[in-house]
Amino acid sequence: MTAREDRDRAVATLRRIAFLLERAMASSYRPAAYRAAARTVERQEPDRLHALAAAGALTDLPHVGARTADVVARALAGQPVAVLDDLERGAAAEDAAAPDDAASALLAALRGDMHAHTDASDGATPVQEMVLAALELGHDWLAITDHSPRLTVAHGLSAERLRAQTAQVAALRRVVAPFDVLTGIECDVLEDGSLDQDPDLLDELDVVVASVHSKLRMDRATMTRRMLAAVRNPRTDVLGHCTGRRLTGRERPPSEFDAEAVFAACAEHGVAVEINSRPDRLDPPHALLEVAVAAGCEFAIDSDAHAPGQLAWLRAGCERAVAHGIGPDRVVTTRSAQEVRERGRRAAAAR
Known part of the structure; x- marks a missing residue:
């Protein structure tokens, strides 16, 4: 050596x-x-x-x-x-203890992750380290979805900073090919349901995850209108952690909204419902997942990773999916990067 x-x-x-x-x-x-x-x-x-x-x-x-x-x-x-x-x-023992079941099969079918953060917002590492970790996990692609500007506590990206990041991702994509890196954003859903970023810039991205981060305790009717506006926005690809609940640490109850109306709109407008795998979120709750399944929604099993090792948390999402009979055909993250890009563009064109 x-x-x-x-x-x-x-x-x-x-x-x-x-x-x-x-x-x-x-x-x-x-x-x-x-x-x-x-x-x-x-x-x-x-x-x-x-x-x-x-x-x-x-x-x-x-x-x-x-x-x-x-x-x-x-x-x-x-x-x-x-x-x-x-x-x-410890990791080997945890893997060996996992049953060889439908959740394992779904986990093996996942090809990417549509929700991951870097140190450009509130993540722990540069984009390169997130991509290397995704490669080591056997993914085919990873979408980089840092926060939008009004989420100042998370150092959200202005339009200028987001454009710089998309250029960085394009350069990185050439280096790590055939692995693919998708441009994206976790866009804050504002109180009126609009998305917190320049619409023309959103049109240039591969993935837009729309998430509510503020005023989570607003009344049910107002929250429903807010979420419906975001879902009906032609630039939205994924509805992120829909209730905003927190299960550990600074616990937070789920927000209240008309789940049947919101998930019906997701199905109608081609917006995937995120199954968030973070142990402190596990969002949506099982009762709402059942509503989303009945509405005919597609799903994105995501890690919402803020550090490289958190990209390995997807099994929890797979377990929740199979508990409701969700198979690979209804999971967007089992598809290729190009299919994910085309899905978003087709859905937008059809609205």
């Missing part, structure tokens, strides 16, 4: 640890520490890195603490890394 290969192994080890911590729903500061260390190590000249390890001085580097320094030193020397081995065993 060359010194450069040793450094690359150390970087890969740090990132793999972060990925597995994210997958296991560890506190965000832990994977963030490993990713920060990985970025620092990646910038070092390989010989200098070896010299620092030999001198026991890796903690002199920014963002490298005692634990991450030990990981780097062991990886540079080609030695086992206990924290990584423990996490790998």
